[in-house]
Amino acid sequence: MNSQIKNAARDLAAADRVTALTGAGISVESGIPPFRGKGGLWEKIDPMEYAHIDAFMKDPAKVWQVLIREMKDVVDRARPNAAHQGLARLETMGILKTIITQNVDGLHQLAGNTDVIEFHGSFAWQRCMNCDGRIETRRVSLVDMPPKCLCGGILRPECVFFGEMISLDHMSRSRLAASSCDIMLVVGTSATVQPAAYMPIIAKRAGARIIEINSERTPLTRDVSDLFIEGKAGNIFDCLLMEIEKLR
Numbered sequence: 470m471n472s473q474i475k476n477a478a479r480d481l482a483a484a485d486r487v488t489a490l491t492g493a494g495i496s497v498e499s500g501i502p503p504f505r506g507k508g509g510l511w512e513k514i515d516p517m518e519y520a521h522i523d524a525f526m527k528d529p530a531k532v533w534q535v536l537i538r539e540m541k542d543v544v545d546r547a548r549p550n551a552a553h554q555g556l557a558r559l560e561t562m563g564i565l566k567t568i569i570t571q572n573v574d575g576l577h578q579l580a581g582n583t584d585v586i587e588f589h590g591s592f593a594w595q596r597c598m599n600c601d602g603r604i605e606t607r608r609v610s611l612v613d614m615p616p617k618c619l620c621g622g623i624l625r626p627e628c629v630f631f632g633e634m635i636s637l638d639h640m641s642r643s644r645l646a647a648s649s650c651d652i653m654l655v656v657g658t659s660a661t662v663q664p665a666a667y668m669p670i671i672a673k674r675a676g677a678r679i680i681e682i683n684s685e686r687t688p689l690t691r692d693v694s695d696l697f698i699e700g701k702a703g704n705i706f707d708c709l710l711m712e713i714e715k716l717r
């Protein structure tokens with residue numbers, strides 16, 4: 470067993486105020502491609518051309534056709550993997566309190582976590598840009614592009630596009646969860662999208678230990694993370710949970 474996993478298990482087993490920050494990498498083993506890194510969506514499409522609010526406002530049909538249709542397809546089929554389940558188990562054990570997720574796929578809630586801050590919003594719902602009415606994404610028909618509300622207004626996902634503000638409520642709850650934890654578990658994020666990437670810095674400054682799990686090194690690895698466990702999140706959580714169960 471990797472000694473980093475043993476060290477992380479020892480720290481986590483003794484903690485009771487852990488906050489997790491998760492990114493697209495935690496959902497890769499559920500079949501949802503990340504944006505950056507190997508196999509990422511950005512290898513195929515240019516983010517500014519599709520994931521920026523200006524691009525959506527200019528040509529919503531194009532963004533629906535290429536980005537949102539593909540997201541809907543993969544998110545509809547995705548199920549929580551061992552890493553999501555591991556975080557749910559840590560909550561049941563009284564170790565993990567809050568998850569700040571950059572993901573919009575809803576898999577943490579599906580796995581059973583109850584305190585999940587969806588920092589970039591949620592893909593589960595679409596909102597009408599005319600009347601503010603909401604409809605579940607899985608009920609949206611893709612026959613006509615872009616999909617519209619009954620009132621004729623264009624539907625948009627309830628997630629944050631590049632160029633949009635993070636909700637003030639999500640921001641303040643995340644800052645609190647980051648500054649009041651004893652350990653921050655950072656899983657599957659490239660730590661390049663601000664202000665989410667700032668949360669581990671807040672935690673570190675407030676005295677927390679930072680445990681990072683990622684298949685590649687990130688800008689946090691050298692200067693911010695106290696422990697770095699390299700590999701796929703699902704495998705790592707399987708081993709980590711086994712170790713923690715032994716210690717409790």
Ligand code: NAD
Nearest residue numbers: 492493494503504505506572573574657658659684701702
């Ligand atoms: P990112 O795409 O920038 O980075 C993904 C990170 O995950 C990389 O550092 C990569 O090395 C790592 N990774 C890949 N596979 C992994 C695995 N199996 N185990 C552990 N780590 C793995 O992701 P980000 O930092 O979350 O930023 C991208 C933005 O895109 C987010 O803000 C999010 O809103 C959005 N997004 C969400 C989803 C989703 O909801 N599942 C998917 C794609 C993008």
Ligand code: ZN
Nearest residue numbers: 597600618620
């Ligand atoms: Zn409407």
